[in-house]
Amino acid sequence: MAIHKILKDKGVADAPKAPRDVSARIVECIPKNKVLLKTEIAGPGFINIFLDPAFIAESFAKILKNGPQPPASQPQEVVVDFSSPNIAKEMHVGHLRSTIIGESICRVLEFCGHRVHRINHVGDWGTQFGMLINHLRTAYPNFHEQPPNISDLTTFYKEAKKRFDEDAEFKEASRTSVVTLQAGDPYSLQCWKALCDVSRIQFQMVYDRLECAGLVEQGESFYNSRIPDVVKELTAKGMVEESDGAKIIQCGKQFPLMAVKSDGGYGYDSTDLTAVKYRLQEMKADRVIYVTDAGQSEHFEMIFHAAKRAGWCEGGARLDHVPFGLVLGDDKKKFKTRSGEVTKLVDLLDEAVTRSLTHLRERMNTEGSTTQMAEGDLEEASRRIGYGCVKYADLRQHRISDYQFSYDKMLDLKGNTAVYLMYSYARITSIKARAGVKLQDLANVLPSVQHPKEYQLVLHILKFPEVVERVADTLLPHLICEFLYDTAEKFNDFYRDCHVIGDPLQSQRLVICEVVAAVMKKGMSLLGITPLEKI
Structure with a gap:
């Protein structure tokens, strides 16, 4: 109908007189092919297309032979900046979201054939x-002879912060210590290194x-x-202005980027400007992705603006910020322990495993x-289910949304949870095992697509590369979660209505089971989840 209006408005000679006539012309121009079974013109000019079942079956069988395939794409150098905890502080649920989302994005991009650099921009200076x-x-x-046990980073940090807030002499000495550290004092660097080393051990437990x-x-x-050379470059390009003793870069926002602070020091802005230049020009990245909380959206918008203005994105390099919302507790406020403390991620993850183990024993x-x-x-x-449930509960949400953390919900056997997916996957593997048919015996078998449930499931599975392509572009992992949940639902509908073992169509339906299992396993792996062959 829209095409008919365009032709009419332009006064095209010999244009079809009605929308249905336009549709008829289009149908006439479709060459004979193996993809379409037939076409129908409906209503005022809609074209209904029916795919040839033989084409669908052959396309599906290729997955059995070659495994799930990624979409076609031109390989790129991609930098993904995620997790980014602070030295001498415990990782909190914000870091959990950044780590889970960032790792999933990396896996999707690697599956698509890109060379991915996972970068941990830790807060180790300042x-x-x-x-x-x-x-x-x-x-x-x-300290030199008897290094203290500072494995409890939270307590150590709180002790230092209390003294800093209450003791003016300690505060002034601390400011002097910053200068000493930045000047390369060996003792200060040794202390700094000790703090970094202990923190890395804590971080690795989570990773x-x-x-x-x-x-x-x-x-x-x-x-x-x-940083100094970057500031000089931006100054030479006319981007830096003086303001109350500081050097700033205007980016069209209420507040500018701070290239150099009034005391001559550098902060987050100058560090992030230097980082994006390094990644684009020295790492030769075609795409740089930052996975942080939504509160930093404007900051990265300004960093990207400055990078483009400086000419660092020449050649079409792409800069993406991947913002995410908050993790909420039962009270729908920021997730914390009952005592009001920030929850240690190791404890949170291990609690999920403990609860998973309890559920399995009860079952x-x-x-x-x-x-x-x-x-x-x-x-x-219990480890695979526990950790998988935490990941899936995060990833199934649109990342911009806040979500309520609930062990009971994420370990529920019903609904859109990792447990439901893992049980569905294990169900498929059990069907395959009970059939006792080897994969090579199905090599030349095409799936049956005659039953509506067979057709719907097979057609759905063929959309997997398209879903992956969308995630690689939009950086929205929840699209994979939606696909996997729909897959499990459609498979369970298929298994309810289409008998497999002992049926005349057993081999054809076992092909469906094999391919669905392979695609589900790959989809879960893109989310960082390892399924169980048996539960």
Whole structure:
């Protein structure tokens, strides 16, 4: 109908007189092919297209042979900046979201054939280190001979902050310690290194649980020596202005970027400007992605504006900010412990495993339950389910949305949860096992697509590359979650209405089971979830 209006408005000679006539012309121009079974013109000019079942079956069978395939794309160098905890502080739920979302994005981009650099922009420099180093020096004077146990970073940081807030002499000495550190004083650097090393151990405990590997640390200190040259370059390009003793860059917002503070020091703005230049020009990134909370959206908008104005994005390099919302507790406020403390991520993740183990034991002890496992298998299953549930509960939300953290909801067997997906996947593998048919015996078998439930499921699975392509572009992992949940729902509908084992169509339907399982496994792996073959 829109095409008819355009032709009419332009006065095209010999234009079809009605929308249905336009549709008829279009249908006439479609060449004979193996994709379409038929076309129909409906209503005022809609064209209904019917795919050929043979084409659908052949396309589906290719997945059995080649495995789930990514969409076609031109390989790129991609930098993903995510997680980014602060040295000498516990990782909190904001870091959990950044780590889970960032890792999933990396996996999707790698699946698409891109070379991905996982960068951990840790907060390892700045004024707070003067406070921490001064506390370490004064509270533990024998630091060299008897290094203190500072594994409890939260307590150590609180002790230093209390002294900083209450003791004017300590505060002034802490400011001096910052200057000493930045000047390269060996003792100060030793203290700084000790704090960084302890923090890395704490961070790695979280990363191991989340199966997040390959993060390369390039913290604030990494860029510190490069900042002066970047400020000089931006000044030479006429982007830097003087303002009350500071050097600023206007980006069309209420507040400017601070290139150099009034005291001559550098802050987050100058560090992030230097980081984006380094990633674009020295790492040769075609795309740079930042995964942080939504509160930093304007900051990165300004950083990107300045980078483009400086000419660092020449060649079409793409800069993306991936903002996300808050994690809320039962009271719908920022997630904390009952005492009001920020929850340690290791404790939060381990609690999910403990609860998962309890659920599995209860299920095993239920009369008529098919869940039977050895103790070692039970513990491994509880880890996969527990960690998987935390990841999926986060990723299934549109990342901009705040979400309410609830162990009960994420471990629910019903609804859009990781448990439901994992049980659905295990159900498929059990069907395959009971059939006793080897994969090579199905190599030349096409799936049956005659039953409506078969057709719907097969057609849905063929959309997987399209979903992956959308996620790679929009950086919205919840689209994979939606696809997987729909897959599980459609498979369960199929299995209810289409008998598999012992049916004349057993082989054709086992092909469907094999491919659905393979696609579900790949989809879950893109979310950082490892499914169980048996539950």
